Amino acid sequence: METLQALADFVEQGKAEEAKKLTQKLLGQNVSPNDIVQKGLIAGLDQLGEKFEKFEAFVPELITAGMAAQATLAVLRPKMTAGSLHKVHGTVVIGTVEGDIHDVGKNIVAMMLEGGGFKVIDLGVDVPAEKFIKEVKYQEAEILALSALYSPTRLAMKDTLKMLVDEGIRDNIKVMIGGAPIDQAFCDMIKADGYAPDAPQALKLAESLVAGSSKE
C-alpha cells in the first residue's frame, strides 16, 4: 500500500513525528497493527539495512531510524489486543556483559529488534551472568543477545554461556552475540548460536534463530 511505503520511508529517514502521525492515520483506516509492523517498520528498517551494508547509511541514521520505529511502536502498543506484538516473533533479553559499559551498538540492536516485532528486555550495561540467567528464565525468552566492545570483556560471554549450561537451560534458548571484537571465529569458539556484525543483520539473525526454534 502506498501509505505503508510512506511509513517505511519515514522510519528509514528517522522522521519520528511523521511516522507517529501516519501510524495513527493508518490505524484510523483499519490497517492492522501487524501490517504496520511488517510493511511499515520492518520494511523501513530493511531499507536502511540495505543502505548500511553498501556503506550508504551510517550510525546516526541507524539510531534515528530506531527511534522512529520505537515512536511508532509506542502508538501501536495500546491498540494491540489478541495476538499482541511480541508474539509476532519472540522475546529477547539483551545487555552488555559484565565489566563493559558500552551500549550504543547494543541500543541500536535493541531498537531494531523491537521495531522488527520482538519483545525486548534490555538489562543495560555491566550485566553479570547471573542477571542474564535470571531474566531469561523469568521471561521464558527465546533469545539471549550479548554485546561487548572490548576484547577482554567479550570473555564474559563465555562465562554466561557456561552458566546457561550449568543451569540446564542451554538447549531452551538461542544465544546471539555482537560488538566490535566479535567475529564468527569467536562465536564458534564459545559455541554461541549466531553472530551479527551490525544491527540490521542482527534483526535478520534473530528472525532466523526463532524460525529455527521449535518454540512458538
Added chain:
Amino acid sequence: MKEDQVYKDRREKINELRAKNEKMTSRERALKAINFEEADRVTIDNWMVPEIKKRCMEYWGCENEEELLAFLGVDVRDNYGPSYVGQEFKKFDDGTVADLWGVRRRQVVYGKGTSHEGIFKEVAWSPLEHMTTVEEIEAYEGWPSPEWWDYSKMKEECEYWHPEYFVLNKGDRLDRTAQLKPMMYLRGIQQTFVDLAQNPKIVECIRDHIVNYFVEYNPKVFEAADGEVDMFMMGDDVGGQRGPLLSPDMWRRYFKDGFRTYCDIAHKYGLKVMYHTCGDVYALIPEFIDCGLDMLQSLQPQATNMDIKRLKQEFGKDLSFQGGMDIQQILPLGTPDDVRAMVKYAADNAKSGGGYFFGTAHNIQADTDMQNVVALFEAYNEYGVY
C-alpha cells in the same frame, strides 16, 4: 635491569637483533620514516595498557618503564603535554571524578579475578546530555581554558629524550586534540549521533567551543616546547568496525575545517601530524590527505577496508602510517606464529620507501598472553630491518 640468567636469556634475541640491525639513533630513524626515507629498520612505536607494561617489566627483568622501552627498541617517547594547574577535579560521593571539561568518570573493573583483570576509566555523566538548546550549551560554565596549564616544563621534559629518542606530543588520552570525541564525552555518544542527524546548530556550537580551546592551547604547547617536540599527535575516533561512524558528507560538513586547522597549526611550528582513529576510515582518507595529514595511526586490521597492503598501495605516496597490528583477534587469541606472520605481512607491504612505524592498532590489552607480546617485539626487530 635485573641480571639474573633467566632475564638475560629472555632478552637475548632482541638484544642480538638490535646489535646486528641498528645503525642510528631512534630519533634519526623515525625522522627518516616520516620523511619517506628508508632507515636501518622500521621505527617501533608502543601502546600498552598499564597491566601489560607491568607484566612486560616482570618478564624481561626491567625495573621501570623507561628501561623496558629502551630494551625493546621502542623509538617513540610520548610527551603528554603541560602540567595541569587549574581548579581541582571535583570528586563526587558516587565515586566519580570530573575532568577538564566537567565530564565525570568512574573506574570499571573487568575480568575480575581472572588473568586478564583490568581497569578502565569510563564516562559516567555527560554534562550537556540533557540540554535542548544552543543557549543552554553556550551558558555551560564548564568550558575549559588554556590558562589552566603550566607550560614551563614542556621544553625540559621533551629535551630529556633527545638526542636519542623521537618525541611525540600526544596529550593525555582523555584530552587529546579532537572534535568528535570531546563532543561525545560532553553530550553522550548516543545523543551526539542524534544531533549529527537532526540538530546541526547544537553540533556546531559544541564543536566551536572545542576547536576554539585547542586552537588556543596547542600553539602554547608548541611554543613552550621550543623545537624539542618531533611530531604532534591528535586522536579522534571516527571509524567503526564496519565503515566510518558517520558519512563522509557529514564529516566534511562538521569536522573538515577543524581537522585542517589543527594540521595547519602544527605545520606552522614545523611539526608533522599523526592522527589516531580507530575503525574503518578508508572513505575519509582522501579528506585527511587534503587537509595535510602526514601520518594515519591505528589501521585497525579487523575493521573493513583497512588492510595495510591496500592502504600503502593506494595512499602511501601521500600519507605515512603507524599501526596495523591486530589487538582484537591475533594478539589476544592467536598463536606466536600468527603474531609473527602478522608483523611480517605489515613489514613486507608497508616498509618500502619508509613512511611506516610498527604499532598496535590500539593499546595491547590485558587479555594478551606474554608469549604473544614477546613474539610481537622479536618480530618487529627481525622483520623490520631494511
